[in-house]
Amino acid sequence: MSEHSHTTEGHGHDEHAGLSKGKIWKVFGILLLITVIEFIIALILIPKGYMTQHIGNYVYIVLTLLKAFYIVAYFMHLKYEKLGLQLSLTVSFIFIIYFIVLMLTEGGFLNLHMLHH
C-alpha cells in the first residue's frame, strides 16, 4: 500500500477539503468496474479455460489491492492527509507482509509434508 507515499504534503489541503460529488461517483464507478472484471474472470475466463485458476488468483489479489487503494485513498481521504500520517498508517503493514510470507511458507511446507507421507 505504499502508493500513498507519493502524494504531496505541500498542497495545503485544509482539514475540511472534501471530495466533490463527481469524484465520489467516479471512484464508485471504478470500484464497480473492478468488481465486474473479477466476476468476468470467475464466471467466464476461468471456467472456459482462457485463464488458469493459478494466474487468476494473482489477478484477483492485484485487483483487490487496487480496490483497497481507492477505498483508503479517496473514501477514507488518506490521499489528502499529510505525508506523516500516510506513512505511519501504511508502513506498519510491513509486519503483515512479513507475517504473510512466514505463514504461507509454513503452510506450503505442511502441504509438501502431507504429499510425501
Next chain:
Amino acid sequence: MNAVSQLDQVKTGPWNGGRSPWSVEYGKIMMWFFLLSDAFTFSSLLIYYGAQRFSKLTWPAPDKVFQSIPGVMEHGAPLVFVGIMTFILIMSSVTMVLAVEAGHRRSKKEVIGWMIATIIGGFMFLGCQAIEWTHLHHDGFWWGHIPSAEELKHFFNKPEDVSLIAAQQFANLFFTITGFHGFHVFSGVIINIIILIMTINGTFEKRGHYLMVEKVGLYWHFVDLVWVFVFTFFYLV
C-alpha cells in the same frame, strides 16, 4: 543575551508543539490508529486461513459451495448472491462519503438523508449475510460440523478430492471470519444510528462541524475495505 533569547525563541516547526503536525483532529487520529489495529486483527485471521489452505491438498470449491440465490434459485448461480452483497456494501460506502461531503457544507438535511441510506444499506447487508449463513447451515456446515463425506462430494471439484479436515477448517474459518466482519458491520450500523440521532438533534449543528460523521465514516469504509478482502479470499480464490 543573544544565547538566552535564542532559547526563548518560539519554535515554529511542525513537531515543536503548539499545533497539530498532521493537522488532523485528535479523535480522527485515534480512529485511524484503532482501524490500523483492527486491520492487524483481520489480517491475522485471513493469514491463518491462507496458511490452512496452503497446507491442505484440496479445499471446498467456492463455485460449488456458494451457488444459490436464496429464494430465487438453489443451484447454478455461483457468486451472484455474494455479488449483490458486495454491491450493497460498496453502495453504502458511497452514501457514507456523500454524508461526509454534505457535512462539509453543514447541510443537516442532506447528512440525515445519506446517513439513513447508509444505515439501510448496512441492514440489507446484514440481512443477506443472515440468509447466507442460514443457507450454509442447512447444507450442514457450522462451527465443528460438516456434511457427511457423501454429501461433501458436491462441494469439492472432484469426488476424490473430498477432505474432511479441509471441509471442517473451511467451515470454522468461514463462520469465524465472516462472523467477525458481520459483527463489525452490526457495530457500524449501531454507531451510524447514534450519529444519525445526534444529527437530527442538532448536536453537530451547534458544535459547528460534522467531524463525528467523518470519524464514523472512516469506520464504515474500513468495514467495506475488509469485505473486499474477505470476498476475494473466500469467494474468488
